[in-house]
Amino acid sequence: MNKRIIFGVTIVSMMALAAIFAPLVATCDPLAMDLSPGARLQAPSPEHLFGTDNLGRDVFSRMVYGARISLSVGFIAVFISLAIGIFLGGLSGYYGGWVDGVIMRLVEVMYCFPTFFLIMMVIAFLGPNIVNVMVVIGLTSWAGLCRLVRAEFLTLRERDFVHSAGVQGVPDMRIIFRHVLPNAMAPVYVSATLSVGAAILVESALSFLGLGVQIPAPSWGNILTAGKNYIDYAWWLTLFPGLAILITVLSFNLIGEGLREILDPKLRERR
Amino acid sequence: MNDKVLEVKDLTVSIDGRRVIDKVDFDLHPGRILALVGESGSGKTLTALAVLDLLPMVSVREKGEIKFKGRNVFDLETGEMRKIRGDGIAMVFQEPFTALNPVMRAGDQISEAIVAHKGYSRIRVAGRVKELLDMVKLSPETSGRYPHELSGGMRQRVILAMALACDPDVLILDEPTTALDVSIQKQILDLIKQIQEENRFAILFITHDFSVVNMIADEVCVMKQGTVVEKGTKEEVLGRPRERYTRRLISCIPRLGDRRERLPV
Amino acid sequence: MRRYVIKRLLLIIPMLIGISFIMFVVMHFAPGDPASIRYGLNPEVSGSARANFSRMYDLDRPVLTQYALWMRRFLSLDFGRSLTDDRPVTSKILARLPATILLQGVSLLVIFCVAIPIGIVSAVRRNSLFDRVMTILVFIGYAMPTFWLALLLILLFGFKLQWFPISGMSPWYTAYLDGFARFKDLIWHLVLPVAATAFGALAALSRYSRSSMIEAMGENYVLTARAKGLPEKRVIMAHVLRNALLPIVTIMGLTLPGLVSGSFIFETIFAWPGMGRLGYEAIMNYDYPVVMGVGVIATFLTLLGIFLSDVLYAFVDPRIRFEKRE
Numbered sequence: 001m002n003k004r005i006i007f008g009v010t011i012v013s014m015m016a017l018a019a020i021f022a023p024l025v026a027t028c029d030p031l032a033m034d035l036s037p038g039a040r041l042q043a044p045s046p047e048h049l050f051g052t053d054n055l056g057r058d059v060f061s062r063m064v065y066g067a068r069i070s071l072s073v074g075f076i077a078v079f080i081s082l083a084i085g086i087f088l089g090g091l092s093g094y095y096g097g098w099v100d101g102v103i104m105r106l107v108e109v110m111y112c113f114p115t116f117f118l119i120m121m122v123i124a125f126l127g128p129n130i131v132n133v134m135v136v137i138g139l140t141s142w143a144g145l146c147r148l149v150r151a152e153f154l155t156l157r158e159r160d161f162v163h164s165a166g167v168q169g170v171p172d173m174r175i176i177f178r179h180v181l182p183n184a185m186a187p188v189y190v191s192a193t194l195s196v197g198a199a200i201l202v203e204s205a206l207s208f209l210g211l212g213v214q215i216p217a218p219s220w221g222n223i224l225t226a227g228k229n230y231i232d233y234a235w236w237l238t239l240f241p242g243l244a245i246l247i248t249v250l251s252f253n254l255i256g257e258g259l260r261e262i263l264d265p266k267l268r269e270r271r
Numbered sequence: 272m273n274d275k276v277l278e279v280k281d282l283t284v285s286i287d288g289r290r291v292i293d294k295v296d297f298d299l300h301p302g303r304i305l306a307l308v309g310e311s312g313s314g315k316t317l318t319a320l321a322v323l324d325l326l327p328m329v330s331v332r333e334k335g336e337i338k339f340k341g342r343n344v345f346d347l348e349t350g351e352m353r354k355i356r357g358d359g360i361a362m363v364f365q366e367p368f369t370a371l372n373p374v375m376r377a378g379d380q381i382s383e384a385i386v387a388h389k390g391y392s393r394i395r396v397a398g399r400v401k402e403l404l405d406m407v408k409l410s411p412e413t414s415g416r417y418p419h420e421l422s423g424g425m426r427q428r429v430i431l432a433m434a435l436a437c438d439p440d441v442l443i444l445d446e447p448t449t450a451l452d453v454s455i456q457k458q459i460l461d462l463i464k465q466i467q468e469e470n471r472f473a474i475l476f477i478t479h480d481f482s483v484v485n486m487i488a489d490e491v492c493v494m495k496q497g498t499v500v501e502k503g504t505k506e507e508v509l510g511r512p513r514e515r516y517t518r519r520l521i522s523c524i525p526r527l528g529d530r531r532e533r534l535p536v
Numbered sequence: 537m538r539r540y541v542i543k544r545l546l547l548i549i550p551m552l553i554g555i556s557f558i559m560f561v562v563m564h565f566a567p568g569d570p571a572s573i574r575y576g577l578n579p580e581v582s583g584s585a586r587a588n589f590s591r592m593y594d595l596d597r598p599v600l601t602q603y604a605l606w607m608r609r610f611l612s613l614d615f616g617r618s619l620t621d622d623r624p625v626t627s628k629i630l631a632r633l634p635a636t637i638l639l640q641g642v643s644l645l646v647i648f649c650v651a652i653p654i655g656i657v658s659a660v661r662r663n664s665l666f667d668r669v670m671t672i673l674v675f676i677g678y679a680m681p682t683f684w685l686a687l688l689l690i691l692l693f694g695f696k697l698q699w700f701p702i703s704g705m706s707p708w709y710t711a712y713l714d715g716f717a718r719f720k721d722l723i724w725h726l727v728l729p730v731a732a733t734a735f736g737a738l739a740a741l742s743r744y745s746r747s748s749m750i751e752a753m754g755e756n757y758v759l760t761a762r763a764k765g766l767p768e769k770r771v772i773m774a775h776v777l778r779n780a781l782l783p784i785v786t787i788m789g790l791t792l793p794g795l796v797s798g799s800f801i802f803e804t805i806f807a808w809p810g811m812g813r814l815g816y817e818a819i820m821n822y823d824y825p826v827v828m829g830v831g832v833i834a835t836f837l838t839l840l841g842i843f844l845s846d847v848l849y850a851f852v853d854p855r856i857r858f859e860k861r862e
Contacts, residue, residue: 112551112842114834116797117815121827122562124819201681205801208683209816228687228805232695242684250679323763356765364763369756374778374854383774384764419855433764 005258011251019067026061030218033057041234051236053226059236062218063244069219070248073134073203074196080138082192085145090181092146093153094172103146110143119202123211133212137199148191152184186263193256197249204245220245275338276301276440276473277360282321282335291317291330293497299441299473304464306488306505307477308520314497315477316365319443322475323360324352340440357384361434362443366450367426371418377429378414384436403432406466424455428462435466442467443475448483460487481521485509493517544846548839552832556610559831560603563824606828615832616825620818625829629811633833635705636803636810640795642726643733647791651738652784655745659753659780660772670742677739682798686732686805693728700727703807729806733798737791745784752780785852789845793838 018025027049034040034056042052050059092103122136156162157180165179206212207221215222220241227237277299284292292314299305307315320326322337324344337344339359344352361384364370372380381403382396391399401411407428418426427447434442444463448456464487467474478484484491484505491508493501493516501514512518609616615625658667694702701707705725706718752758753776761771799812807813815830817823850856 109551109554112835112839113555114793114796114831114838116800117831117834118559118562120800120816120819121559121831125563125565125822197679204681205683209801209804210820224684224687231687231691235691238684238687238691242681242687245681245684246676246679249681250676253675253679325759325762353765353767356763358765362760362763364756364760366756370760372757372761372775372779374782375774383761383766383770387764387766387770417854430760433760 002258002261004254004261008251008254008258011247012255015067015248015251016071018064019071022064022068026058026064028058028061030057030062030065031216041230043234044236050240051234053223053234053237054230059223059240062223063220063241066218066220066223066241067244067248069130069207069213069217070200070203070245073130073137074200074252076134077137077141077199077203078192078195080135081140081142081145081195082188084139085142086149086181086188088142089146089149090153090177090184093150094157094180096154100150103150107143107146110140113140115140116202116205119206120209120211123206128206128211128214130213133203133206137202141195141199145188145191145195148187149184152187153180156180156183190256190260190263193252193259197252197256200245200249200252274301275299276340277322277475278336278338279318279322280336280338282318282337283333284317284321284326284330284335285333286327286330290333291497292321295335295494295497295499297492297499297502299475301440301473302467302471303489304467304474304476304487305490305492306484307475307492307494308479308481308484309494310479310520312496313494315479315494316445318494319362319445319475319477322441322443323356323362325356354388357439358388358437359439360441360443361437361439363427363430363434363445363447365446367423367430368418368450370430371426373418375417376414377416377418377421381414381429381433381436384433388437399436400432403435406435407432407462423451424459427451427455427459431459431463431466435470438470439472441473441475443477445477446479447476449478449480456483457486463487481509481523493520540850541847544843548836548843551839552835553607555835556828556832557603559835560606560828563827564602610832615829618818618826619823620821620826625825628814628826629829629833632809632811632814635808636799636812639726639729639733639803639808639810640792640799643730643737643795644791646730646734647737647741648788650734651741652745654738654742655784656749656777656780658742658746659749662750667746674739674743677735680735682732682736683801683805685735686728686802689728689732690805701725702728705809729802729808732805733795733802736798737794741784741787741791744787745780748780748783749776752776755779782849782853786845786849789841789843789848792841792844796834796837796841 027047034052036056039056040052040054042048044051048058048060050063053059053062088103088106092100119136119140123132126132162180170179203212204219204221204224207219208224210222210225212221213219215226223237223241227234227241231238275298279295279297282292282295283290295314295318297305297307307318309315317326317330321332322339322344324347326332332345339355344355347355371377378400382400385391385396385399400414404411404413409425409428409432413421413425413429418429421429427450431447447463448459451459460483463474476483476487488505490504491502492499493508493514495516501508501512501517508517509521512521606616613626615629617623618625618628654670658670661667690702693699701724706721758771758775761775762768796812799810800816801812802808803810803812804816811830811833814826815834818826818830
């Protein structure tokens with residue numbers, strides 16, 4: 001196991017644990033405002049590790065709860081896009097013909113969308129909440145995975161074990177999902193891991209713009225929104241959430257790259 | 272006949288600890304063709320690359336020298352060696368398709384070496400290119416074409432023209448006909464022999480095919496796993512092979528008159 | 537090849553139609569209508585005034601009809617009137633478009649002029665200090681939330697160091713400046729937005745250039761070139777680079793969609809008077825006509841980028857451009 005994966009997994013686990021056990025890790029109530037003089041916009045101190053925001057709330061605690069948002073959006077959005085991408089990619093690669101044609105057309109259309117604009121539109125009009133964010137991100141990012149799975153299926157389809165299963169009368173769906181798919185998964189793991197990072201970036205951008213998690217609920221993105229207005233004074237509102245996003249996405253990318261290194265030579269051997 | 276234009280002495284090279292060239296020894300004379308024969312992996316191509324000092328970075332030269340016109344190739348500075356490549360010693364590589372730059376016209380690729388080594392005027396270069404195309408029996412329009420527009424045989428002739436561009440003293444041919452049709456093979460081999468008769472350079476001809484050796488070689492050097500196992504004139508090696516390995520390689524040549532049995536269908 | 541180009545060009549039209557339809561439908565599934573949103577809390581606006589408002593903007597007709605009406609107007613390049621200030625959408629967009637094009641154009645220029653050389657040098661001097669530093673920067677670049685980078689740039693260069701202005705395209709006193717001073721001022725205003733916008737694509741493109749170069753360097757014709765005794769510089773420039781550039785040129789077109797997406801964020805952060813910011817504000821204000829107008833333009837730019845990347849490749853690769861002439 002190489003260094004990258006170990007490092008990445010460590011960080012992600014730490015974040016995940018902090019997120020799951022947020023009530024225990026957070027030092028204060030993330031929603032507790034303190035408007036008394038001097039309590040707002042405090043610089044980092046032993047009491048408030050990352051300082052306080054414009055309403056006197058403890059930034060560290062808000063960030064711990066924000067980790068819940070980022071990680072859950074990342075995982076669930078990617079899960080949705082995996083589900084769609086694998087399903088459509090598998091069908092497309094296995095059957096070929098008009099099924100492949102239709103699905104590939106659909107993929108092309110997805111690529112042509114101004115994706116971020118569309119996401120903004122949908123969330124603004126359907127209501128900015130975390131579920132919508134997860135679903136919309138998931139629904140707009142399956143195209144890449146679809147192509148990947150399709151490519152794998154196109155090669156695997158010609159292999160003997162697939163032919164023999166077909167000859168034995170195994171129903172198509174079963175062939176696809178129980179026989180071919182497990183062998184196609186290697187590049188999907190890599191891509192999915194990298195997609196989690198991308199999803200987190202999109203969520204934080206949306207929250208920053210006011211189109212994601214709404215205040216007072218904390219998200220790394222919306223802490224940065226508050227920070228924008230006090231940027232010259234309260235640098236801690238800008239530095240820490242951004243750093244958290246950076247480190248988290250970086251960790252996922254490290255895991256992805258590490259997986260790629262491990263799985264790639266195996267891929268070549270298999271061929 | 273006795274002035275050796277290229278001498279390879281006791282050449283030993285290893286990669287990753289493994290000896291890929293082991294105490295290899297042979298000489299080239301002007302006007303003669305030495306065939307370097309062996310199966311794939313025997314170190315033939317690496318030996319050729321060593322002559323040009325183009326071995327991959329990971330290789331370690333343990334000992335030996337390669338003397339071109341008396342000067343040891345490994346003692347030369349980078350700039351001096353660069354001048355010899357293409358001008359004194361030229362090489363034709365194996366795959367005609369991938370050896371040509373796909374986005375450069377054939378004529379430009381032929382003239383490149385001339386431009387780099389000789390300070391000819393543009394007109395003179397163009398004239399030389401036409402001369403070379405003529406030599407390899409290609410039409411002058413070929414110089415304006417891209418590699419993908421040419422057939423395999425044509426591409427191999429272009430590569431030959433590229434190698435002959437600066438009138439080298441030594442020509443190394445690495446399996447020049449392996450990727451081609453049998454009928455075209457003979458054409459190319461005849462062409463090579465004819466050009467050599469006109470220009471008297473020394474040829475190192477690398478191949479794994481003894482029938483080709485038979486058609487073209489004057490001297491033969493058989494390599495197996497990095498070492499030379501047999502060396503001599505064509506008549507000696509093909510007529511009275513000493514080593515069992517050599518005999519086995521020779522026996523692989525299909526001969527006219529062999530009884531062929533049809534497989535029951 | 538000409539047929540290929542025309543075919544790709546023609547495909548843009550149905551794509552545009554399809555995508556705009558989807559956008560239109562998405563918009564109209566939003567709960568609440570613009571009338572209530574604008575006037576709902578205002579007791580002075582009577583029910584009939586609101587109904588008039590709806591009728592005026594065709595908001596009371598079924599979705600498909602609305603789309604058909606919109607389509608008809610669209611074909612004469614009329615996007616309707618904005619719901620916020622009743623100005624024609626087309627003129628609103630046209631007023632803002634130059635600023636966006638300026639920002640994206642300069643960003644594209646910066647991206648190509650910086651990323652490709654970095655990639656080339658990284659490949660030629662593989663594993664050197666330069667290459668390793670660049671690799672680390674690229675890795676961070678992939679993980680960096682670019683809007684955060686924008687904020688950091690503002691913090692550092694705008695506030696702490698006070699080198700560059702942090703918002704807008706021109707100061708209020710721009711009318712008092714003469715030509716050259718105005719130009720210089722414009723450049724000054726462009727620096728931070730361009731830096732933020734270009735960063736993400738810089739990382740990706742430099743990485744891609746590097747891999748493309750490395751792959752080209754391993755090709756047989758490079759060995760042939762070296763065997764001809766050509767100077768290393770010529771080997772790299774004429775042989776490696778000319779081939780490595782082919783896939784890079786393809787990718788060039790694909791940076792455009794990324795820039796379009798980014799424009800909504802960066803123009804808002806830097807208060808740049810461009811179409812992106814217009815689109816963002818329109819979304820927040822439920823200004824449907826403007827949203828559709830901006831959406832169509834954004835889609836068009838995205839399609840343009842994809843089209844360019846398809847076509848440029850066919851143009852630059854002689855294997856595709858010159859069909860066999862035998």
